[in-house]
Amino acid sequence: MPRIIVVAPNWIGDTLLAQPLLARLHQKLPGLKLDALAPPWTAPVLARMPQIDEVVESPFGHGELKLLDRWRLGRQLRTLRYDQAIILPNTFKSALVPWFADIPLRVGFVGESRYGVLNIRHKLDAGALPLMAERYAKLAEPPDSPPVRPLRAVRLEVNQANLVITLSRLGLNRSREIAVLCPGAEYGPAKRWPTGHFAELAGALAARGLAVWLIGSAKDKPVADEIAARGGDAVLNLCGRTDLGAAIDLMSLASVVVSNDSGLMHVASALARPLVAIYGSSSAEHTPPLNPGARIVKLDIECSPCFARICPLGHFRCMNDLKPELVLAAIDALAARARPLSSENRP
Numbered sequence: 001m002p003r004i005i006v007v008a009p010n011w012i013g014d015t016l017l018a019q020p021l022l023a024r025l026h027q028k029l030p031g032l033k034l035d036a037l038a039p040p041w042t043a044p045v046l047a048r049m050p051q052i053d054e055v056v057e058s059p060f061g062h063g064e065l066k067l068l069d070r071w072r073l074g075r076q077l078r079t080l081r082y083d084q085a086i087i088l089p090n091t092f093k094s095a096l097v098p099w100f101a102d103i104p105l106r107v108g109f110v111g112e113s114r115y116g117v118l119n120i121r122h123k124l125d126a127g128a129l130p131l132m133a134e135r136y137a138k139l140a141e142p143p144d145s146p147p148v149r150p151l152r153a154v155r156l157e158v159n160q161a162n163l164v165i166t167l168s169r170l171g172l173n174r175s176r177e178i179a180v181l182c183p184g185a186e187y188g189p190a191k192r193w194p195t196g197h198f199a200e201l202a203g204a205l206a207a208r209g210l211a212v213w214l215i216g217s218a219k220d221k222p223v224a225d226e227i228a229a230r231g232g233d234a235v236l237n238l239c240g241r242t243d244l245g246a247a248i249d250l251m252s253l254a255s256v257v258v259s260n261d262s263g264l265m266h267v268a269s270a271l272a273r274p275l276v277a278i279y280g281s282s283s284a285e286h287t288p289p290l291n292p293g294a295r296i297v298k299l300d301i302e303c304s305p306c307f308a309r310i311c312p313l314g315h316f317r318c319m320n321d322l323k324p325e326l327v328l329a330a331i332d333a334l335a336a337r338a339r340p341l342s343s344e345n346r347p
Contacts, residue, residue, distance in 0.1 A: 002029045003080065005103070007087040007094055008038035008046060010062060011186070012244070012263025013287060015042045016154055016270050017133040018088055020290070022051035023152035024140040025086075035082075037097065044245035045267070048156040058097075065093055074100025086139050087118070107139050132287050154270040154290045156248060163249040170241060172250075176211045180251050180268070182259035183227060184220035184239070188309025190281035191260050193319050195226050200324040201258065202231030205331075210255070213238055215247050215264065256331055261287065269294055274334040276327055280318035281306050293337075295330040297322065 004025060009015050015038070026032050035054045036046045043055045056077070060066055070093070078101045085098035090111030098106045099117040107120040115121065122143045129135045129147070137147035167173070183198050185191035202212045211234055214224040218240030228237040242250065248267055251257060256274045259265035261282045268275045269289035277289050279298040283305040288296065298304070304318040311318075 001031050001033055002084075003033045003035075003082045004029075004084045004086065005035045005037055005056070005077070005080075005082045005098070007085060007089065007098065008036045008042055009088050010039055010042070012042055012045055013261075013266040014088070014132060015045050016156075016263070016266035017131075017287065017290070018136045019049055019051065019154040019270070020133050020147075020151035021086070021088075021136040021140050022049065024137055024148060026051055027152075028140065035080075037077075041244065044243065044248065045156070045263075047245070048159070048248060050155065050157055060093075067096070070096045071100045073097050074102075077101040077103075087114075088136055088139070092117070109135070109139075130285055133290060151290065154266075155272070156267065156270040158249050158252045158271070159245065160249075162245060163252070166242065166246040166249055170238065172213075172236075174253060176209060177255040178253050179205045179210045179212045180254040180257045180259075180273075181212060181214050181227070182216055182257065182262060182264040182268075183214060183223050184216035184264070185260040185262040186217075186219075187262075187282075190306070190308050190311050190316070190319075191262065192223075193260055193278045193280070193322065194316075195223050196230075197319075197322070197324050197327075198223075199227045199230035201327055202227055202235045204324065204328060206232045206234035210234070212236065213250065213254075215239065215242070215251060256334060258327060258331070265289060274331075276330045276334065278319075278322065278327065280304060280316075280322070281308055281311070283307070293334075295334055297326055297330050 033053050036052050037056045037058050038046050039058050043057055046052045046055045074097045082103045084105040085103040087095045087108035090109055092112040092114055095114050095117040106118050108118050109122045109124050133151055134147050205212050214237045216239040220239040224237040224239040228235045251268055252271050254273045257268035258276045261279050265277050269291040275294040277294055277296050284296045299318055299322050301318050
């Protein structure tokens with residue numbers, strides 16, 4: 001039985017964009033045992049991917065070298081006798097554990113001059129591979145070969161037992177259709193649609209008879225508190241009240257999800273929820289949702305995408321000028337393919 005370990009990215013969204021690579025590895029290698037080395041904040045996503053057998057949690061925070069600890073972890077993994085490691089982050093330190101583990105084949109992009117620690121090295125042609133998911137998928141092929149297209153679909157499995165427990169713990173019910181709004185974006189404020197716009201949208205959806213759940217991390221709670229206060233009684237702030245696994249399970253119930261370009265946006269895509277993805281400073285040509293049914297809303301003003309964490313020009317027009325009416329229109333376009341999201345059309 002072939003054994004491969006994938007060193008996963010440090011971001012939730014990027015981890016989901018790696019799923020076509022994982023599916024391709026299984027296609028090429030029947031009977032593959034595929035594990036992932038991942039930080040604890042992305043481990044719940046990998047645990048819900050059907051392609052992953054086991055998640056080995058990495059104890060290293062962002063930017064931490066901890067050379068001795070990496071050597072110790074490598075020595076532990078050595079006993080598992082992996083045939084191959086695929087290293088998705090481009091940093092030198094991310095390739096050290098597989099090197100210390102003496103894994104025979106160590107695959108990745110050259111990145112930070114990783115000639116010594118990788119022995120199957122890919123060079124990135126960003127123009128030929130604009131999609132992050134394509135770049136990851138290329139690592140399943142020989143260095144001189146492109147990724148197999150079309151990319152395989154992403155999918156997350158829902159833990160139904162955990163979903164029942166979470167609904168009970170939070171006192172939630174499913175008597176109404178549910179709209180999930182994700183107002184956060186870990187990368188920075190330039191990726192976040194304004195609080196006032198989210199609040200107006202939440203109020204409009206509540207007026208249509210939907211329950212509106214705000215989902216995100218504890219860091220998103222202050223913004224979500226403001227949205228909930230302005231959106232009305234039907235708007236419930238769940239930010240910081242769930243872990244990532246519970247958030248995934250709750251999002252599976254949504255009739256529609258509206259999200260910034262964030263990890264939770266990619267979660268909604270992998271759950272095949274009707275999704276409206278809002279882009280400002282980032283690029284829908286680089287990290288789009290992999291669900292072809294998703295609707296992308298963006299303005300394409302002259303300075304966008306800038307990829308900055310904070311608007312470098314100070315006006316933030318890419319998000320300020322993207323009004324709630326545009327997002328509501330995208331929601332209605334999604335609903336037209338199924339049924340309208342309104343109280344008059346609920347059974």
